Amino acid sequence: MTQDTHNKNTDNTQLHNTADCDVRQRFFIQDSPVRGDVVRLSRSYAKTIAQKPYPEAIKRLLGEMLTAASLIIGTVKIDGRLSIQLQSADSDSLLNWAMAECDQDGIIRALASWKADNDEQIEAWDNMTQANEAFAELGAQGQGVLFINIQPDGGEPYQGIVERSHDNLADCLAHYQKQSAQIPTLINLASDGLQAGGILVQMLPRTFEETMEAEQNQDAGIDDDLWTRLTILTRTVKASELTTLDANEIIYRLYNEENVVAPDPVELTFGCTCSREKCEMAIEQIGEEEALDIVEEQGGIFEMDCGFCAEVYKFDKDDVQAIFAE
Known part of the structure; x- marks a missing residue:
């Protein structure tokens, strides 16, 4: 992707200022069934990975996962949360599991568990610097498990199993979207350990009425080359651009020769x-007797800490008894 595109057809693009780099920016190609989103993460991503001393490769993988969750939740109509989870199928894997979540209000969080119990494992992590290297710790292609979990507020949860069809997260998720929803999808993800970003583009099916209108009105005809053109353009975006450029700068550089319309961005x-x-x-699930035993074993205080945000909740004997007295 070159700077040359920046100077063409300015009037065709209606975009907002998204200088705040923690946003999901939706866009549409006018008079077509194409929609897309660009996600940029900076401060929110930094706060997430600051909670634990993650190896560099896991930092970058979590950045891609957070970006992906923030992109995909924009494709589903729910009030609730969507999470992406990776689970190793190999007990010798250095990565146990990882998950990233985004809710409909743009609140994100992520967490991972990894092995670094000896010098050999620590050195192995020190030699990894890319997200795909951490992703490969799930095992060979076809191994490991990827999930998309959807939890609607007050509704029944849904879990989709994502086929390990490729050696990177973005292509696996794009394949899942195409296979499960029958919607052609492009996904690019990037993370440099400090910032993260990504783009998702989909060709939605036309309704029967839209198809009839297109057939009857030549001016509203289907652009047969549109998806091919957008696929080529989208694949030109560089990882460094996804992690450093403003969301609408990315959209403009890629699609400035299309009629792009963008609603207000969503803060993340x-x-x-x-x-x-x-x-x-x-x-309560543990039970009063066992909880009181834990209080005694821990010197009078039962501490429960949150791996996502490092908040610590403390319970003494009176607190535990009060829970079961209610």
Whole structure:
């Protein structure tokens, strides 16, 4: 992608200022069934990976996963949360699991578990610098498990299993979208350990009425070359551009010769859903006797910490007894 495109057909693109680099910016190609989103993460991503001493490759993988969750939730009509989860199928894998979540309000969080129990494992992580290297720790292609989990507020949860069809997260998710929803999808993801970004473009099916109108009105005819053209353009975007450029600068550079329309962007922020009330519910599941034993073993205080945000909730003997007295 070159700077030359920046100077063409300015009037065709109606975009907003997204100088704040924690946004999801939707866009449409006018008079076509194409929609897309660009996600940029900076402060929210930095807060996420600051919670634990992640190896560099896992930092970058979590950046791609956060970006992907923020992109894909824009394609589903729910009030709730969407998460992407990776689970290793190999006990010798250095990556146990990883997950990233985004809700409909743009609140994101992520977490990963990895092995670094000896010098050999630590050195192995030190030699990895890319997200795809951490992704490869799931095992060979076809191994490991990828999930998309959707939790509607007050509704039944849904889990989709993503085929490990490629050696990177973006292509696996694009393949899943095409296979499960029958919607041609392009996904590019990037993370440099400091910032993250990505783009998703989809060709939505036309309704029967839209198809009839296109056939009857030559001016509203289907652009048969549109998806091929957009595919070529989208594949030109560089990882460094996805992690450093403003969301609408990316859209403009790629598609400035198309009629692009963009609504207001959605702000993305780091946040956590943990609470003292949820910890109390977990203690109820443990049972009073076992919870009191833990209090005694831990010197009079039962501490429960959140891996996402590092918040620590403390319960003494009186607190535990109060939970079961209610």
